[in-house]
Amino acid sequence: xxxxxxxxxxxxxxxxxxxEKWAIPHFNISTLEQLKAxxxxxxxxxxxxxxxxxxxEAKYLGMRQAVYLVRxxxxxxxxxxxxxxxxxxxxxxxxxxxxxxxxxxxxxLSELPYEENIKGTKExxxxxxxxDADISAEGELGHLLGSSELQEKVIEVKPEDMTDPDQxxxxxxxxxxxxxxPAVGNLHGIAANAKSLDFERIAALRDILPxxxxxxxxxxxGIDNEQVKKAIGLGMNNVHINTEIRVAYAESLRKTLAxxxxxxxxxxxFPPVFAAMEKVIEEKIKLFGANNRI
Numbered sequence: 001x002x003x004x005x006x007x008x009x010x011x012x013x014x015x016x017x018x019x020e021k022w023a024i025p026h027f028n029i030s031t032l033e034q035l036k037a038x039x040x041x042x043x044x045x046x047x048x049x050x051x052x053x054x055x056x057e058a059k060y061l062g063m064r065q066a067v068y069l070v071r072x073x074x075x076x077x078x079x080x081x082x083x084x085x086x087x088x089x090x091x092x093x094x095x096x097x098x099x100x101x102x103x104x105x106x107x108x109l110s111e112l113p114y115e116e117n118i119k120g121t122k123e124x125x126x127x128x129x130x131x132d133a134d135i136s137a138e139g140e141l142g143h144l145l146g147s148s149e150l151q152e153k154v155i156e157v158k159p160e161d162m163t164d165p166d167q168x169x170x171x172x173x174x175x176x177x178x179x180x181x182p183a184v185g186n187l188h189g190i191a192a193n194a195k196s197l198d199f200e201r202i203a204a205l206r207d208i209l210p211x212x213x214x215x216x217x218x219x220x221x222g223i224d225n226e227q228v229k230k231a232i233g234l235g236m237n238n239v240h241i242n243t244e245i246r247v248a249y250a251e252s253l254r255k256t257l258a259x260x261x262x263x264x265x266x267x268x269x270f271p272p273v274f275a276a277m278e279k280v281i282e283e284k285i286k287l288f289g290a291n292n293r294i
Contacts, residue, residue, distance in 0.1 A: 018237040022289030026050040028242040030057040037277040045291040052086030063100040110140035142183025179214040186219040206235030252276035
């Protein structure tokens with residue numbers, strides 16, 4: 001028997017999170033170990049999961065392989081786990097992910113001129129909804145700087161890089177998205193400078209957008225806990241973490257291999273790596289208030 005909430009759609013989970021002032025955790029994967037660690041924690045603490053593969057991660061892991069892996073863990077664990085095509089910059093790749101069976105799509109055309117962003121995002125949304133009305137579609141507006149890695153340079157976010165609330169409502173009306181990923185002072189990856197969120201902008205976006213539309217905080221790695229809590233309190237109901245989990249994975253794996261140079265059996269090498277990732281994952285789920293929701 002599946003746990004309570006297993007049959008809810010992602011859109012329903014996101015609406016519940018918004019009403020109860022918590023956020024659905026979104027974590028990226030490119031290996032089985034990452035997914036397994038996330039499911040281990042979600043089972044232990046009772047959390048839904050939004051799992052993402054970027055374009056690069058999807059090519060490495062395989063789109064259909066990712067779909068079937070997530071499906072297998074979802075069915076075995078009895079957990080609400082949704083697979084997202086994260087930051088897909090190609091309309092054709094986005095359609096391929098939808099055809100492969102992804103539950104969720106994030107078409108990121110934010111670097112294109114505004115009208116081209118609208119046109120391409122609308123095309124993907126319409127394609128997704130034609131395939132399955134329950135697919136949750138996300139678009140991006142504003143210029144989100146950085147990349148999913150440790151960066152030694154200072155990254156300056158200028159006001160013109162951020163999402164304009166009035167433009168956001170127009171973008172929504174013309175594209176039909178379910179989720180909006182705005183630029184509000186967040187950055188991808190972890191930069192040399194601390195991230196500083198624009199809370200007035202977040203509040204204005206939440207105020208102007210319908211409750212059915214989710215606000216997604218990308219680049220959650222490296223944002224201090226109090227800022228994350230405040231952003232969630234203002235209506236961010238989906239938060240993305242990738243780099244911090246990657247760092248835990250890489251640092252633990254390097255140490256384990258250095259400490260055990262003669263070990264060649266993967267399942268004997270990876271337990272410390274699982275522990276390192278699970279520590280970060282559990283901290284984030286509890287920070288977002290997503291624990292004990294199932």
